[in-house]
Each structure stands twice: as C-alpha cells, then as structure tokens.
Amino acid sequence: MTSFLSVENLSILDEENKPLVRNVSFSIPSESVFFLVGETGSGKTPIAQAIAGTLAKRLSVCGKVFLKKQNLLSVKEKELKKLWGRYLFLMPQEPSTALNPLLSVFRQVREVFQHLRGMDRHTARTATQNLFSALGITQEASRERPGKLSGGMAQRALLAMALASPAEFILLDEPTKGLDSSRKEDATALVKGIINAGKTLLCITHDFSLPKQIGGQTGVLFSGLLVESGDSQIVLQHPSHPYTQGLLNALPERGLHPISDELLAQLERAWCH
Numbered sequence: 001m002t003s004f005l006s007v008e009n010l011s012i013l014d015e016e017n018k019p020l021v022r023n024v025s026f027s028i029p030s031e032s033v034f035f036l037v038g039e040t041g042s043g044k045t046p047i048a049q050a051i052a053g054t055l056a057k058r059l060s061v062c063g064k065v066f067l068k069k070q071n072l073l074s075v076k077e078k079e080l081k082k083l084w085g086r087y088l089f090l091m092p093q094e095p096s097t098a099l100n101p102l103l104s105v106f107r108q109v110r111e112v113f114q115h116l117r118g119m120d121r122h123t124a125r126t127a128t129q130n131l132f133s134a135l136g137i138t139q140e141a142s143r144e145r146p147g148k149l150s151g152g153m154a155q156r157a158l159l160a161m162a163l164a165s166p167a168e169f170i171l172l173d174e175p176t177k178g179l180d181s182s183r184k185e186d187a188t189a190l191v192k193g194i195i196n197a198g199k200t201l202l203c204i205t206h207d208f209s210l211p212k213q214i215g216g217q218t219g220v221l222f223s224g225l226l227v228e229s230g231d232s233q234i235v236l237q238h239p240s241h242p243y244t245q246g247l248l249n250a251l252p253e254r255g256l257h258p259i260s261d262e263l264l265a266q267l268e269r270a271w272c273h
Contacts, residue, residue, distance in 0.1 A: 003027035003066070004200040005034075005051075005169060010063035012046045012055070012224075020046050020059070021224040028217070030168075033191065033201040035211040035232065038221030039247075044204045047221075048173055051202070052090055053080040067169060086116055089167035093174040095154040098161075099146040105157035106132070106142035112164040131160050135193070152186050159190050162199070169200045176207045188213055208251065212236055220244045222267060243267055 005028045012021040021043040028034040038044045049055040051065050051072065065072045067088070072080065084090060092098050100108055106128060113124035132142050135156045146154055155175075162170055172194070175187040184207075191214055194201050203210060211218040211232035218236070219229040220243065228241040239245045246259035 002030060004030040004032075004068065005202065006064075006066040007047070007051070008064040008066070010047065010050060010065065011061070012043070012050060013060045015058045017060075019224055021050075023063075024221075024224075024226045026217075026219050026226065026229055028200055028202060030200055031195070031198050033195055033203060033214060033216035035203045035205055035214075035216060035218045036221060037205055037208060037211070037218055037247075039206060041223075042221040043224040044206075044221055045173075048171060048202075048204050052084075052088075052171060053077060085112075085165055085167060087167055088169045088171065089162045089165050091158055091162060091170060091172045091175070093177055095151070095158040096146050098158055099154065101145060101147055104143050104145055105137070105149070105154075105160070109157070109160045109164050112161055116165050128160075128164070131164060135160055135163075155186065155190060159193060162194065163197050167199070170194050170202070172201060172203045174205055175203065176205065176210065184209065208236065208248065220247070 007024060007026050010021060010024045011019060013019055024043070024047060026034060026036075036044055036047065046055065046059065050061050053072065053075075055061060061073060063073065067083075075083070090098065099105065109131065110121075110124045110128045113119045113127050114121060117124075119127060137153065137156050137160065141149060141153050141157075146157065149157065172191065175190060176184045188210060191201065191203060191210060195214070215232050217230065218232040219226050220235065220241065221227070222243045228235060228239060228244045235244065236248065239248060242263060243259070246263055249257040250259060
C-alpha cells in the first residue's frame with residue numbers, strides 16, 4: 001500500500017546537540033490512522049512540530065518527512081504555510097487556538113468552503129449548514145464566537161473546518177488530554193469522523209484507548225526512540241517491547257501497576273548506547 005506520509009530517520013537535537021528524537025521512522029497509508037503514543041517528554045510534540053513546520057528555531061532537525069513525494073523538511077516556510085489548510089490541516093490540543101476569536105464558527109467554516117473549495121456564498125452556506133447538522137452543532141452554537149462555546153462544541157467546530165477543507169492529511173494533537181470519560185467519547189467520535197471522511201490522520205496521544213477502539217497503526221515512543229510500531233491490536237494485545245508492556249500494565253483496567261524504576265533505568269542505559 002502506498003504511503004501518504006512517510007517519516008524517515010527523523011532526529012531532533014537541542015541547542016547543546018542533545019537528541020530529543022533519534023532516528024524515528026514510520027509511514028501512514030492513505031485514508032488510515034497512525035497513533036503516536038508516549039508519555040510527557042517522550043518526543044511526541046517535537047515530532048509533530050517538525051512535521052507541521054513549527055519547530056523552535058533553537059532546535060535542529062535532520063531526516064526526511066515525505067507527504068506523498070514532497071519532503072516537507074526541505075520546503076521553505078512561506079511555501080509550507082500555503083500547504084496548510086489546502087493540503088494539510090492541524091487540529092491542536094486546544095481548539096480555540098486554531099479558531100478566529102472574532103468571527104462566528106459558522107462564518108469561519110463557510111469561508112473555508114468559499115476560499116479553499118471555490119464555492120459561491122450560497123452554496124458554501126448550504127454546505128456549512130449540512131455539515132453542522134451532521135456534526136450535531138446547533139444553530140445557536142453556529143452563531144457564536146469560539147470563546148462562547150463549550151470545549152466539546154469548539155472541538156466539533158474545528159472538526160467541521162477540517163472536513164470542509166480539501167486537506168487530505170490531518171495532524172491531531174492530544175484529542176483526549178484532560179477530558180473526562182464522556183468527553184473522551186466525543187474525541188473518539190471525532191477521530192472516527194475524520195477517518196470516515198477519507199482523510200489520512202496522524203494522532204499524537206498519551207491515551208491507549210484511542211487505538212484500542214479505532215485500530216489503525218500504533219507507534220510507541222520512549223525518550224525520543226520509537227521502540228515499537230505496528231498494527232494497533234497487535235501492539236496492544238501482544239506488545240514486544242518491555243516499555244510498551246509497562247505502559248499497558250499501568251492502565252486502570254490492568255491493575256495500575258507502575259513501571260518499575262529498575263526497568264526505566266535499564267531502558268535509559270540502553271537508550272544512551
């Protein structure tokens with residue numbers, strides 16, 4: 001199967017040349033999902049920032065990130081900005097940061113249809129109404145600015161923008177972080193909605209419940225290394241790496257057994273070599 005996004009030997013160094021991410025490689029087939037799972041500090045965020053072109057200037061990056069046949073790491077910043085929205089779409093952890101605080105969410109989505117899909121105003125308005133109805137965004141909520149919406153409704157509005165855009169690739173950052181169980185169900189539905197729309201998705205998360213419910217592929221990060229990667233169900237049910245095993249055993253449904261300091265020390269020593 002042809003890869004839509006391919007990350008090849010991606011390494012990221014800080015200003016002291018200390019590796020934050022080391023030789024990470026994975027690929028995502030078209031119209032599928034890849035979950036990049038890891039704890040805080042594992043390297044998830046720098047990888048996402050490198051792909052998005054938002055990595056801090058003080059950090060250096062090497063390797064390749066191919067979107068189809070184009071290496072995003074060699075694209076100039078000005079050209080990369082043109083790709084986002086039209087070909088790529090970023091859904092940040094906090095939806096309000098990606099929405100214009102001064103405009104109603106209805107107008108924002110309508111303008112995506114107009115400017116990125118070339119629809120006239122009337123057609124774009126009808127398309128927005130139909131999309132909001134499908135996503136359960138009420139007429140009252142559609143007239144509000146992002147700051148007036150609940151977190152769940154703001155997330156739906158951002159999903160509407162992603163689905164309205166012609167972008168084929170969606171980068172989704174921590175959709176379940178800080179959410180209660182009911183909101184997590186909304187986030188799971190959001191991910192399924194993206195996949196069902198025929199998009200290709202990279203989901204950055206600390207939460208194993210997403211790949212468990214959705215499938216796709218999963219990669220596990222530890223201290224900047226991709227220690228395990230493969231079919232989500234195989235990774236979750238038959239993990240081959242001790243760190244993945246430790247993360248899964250620390251889940252509530254498996255008894256909340258914390259990863260031992262001895263195992264972490266062993267892994268850190270192995271990482272250093």
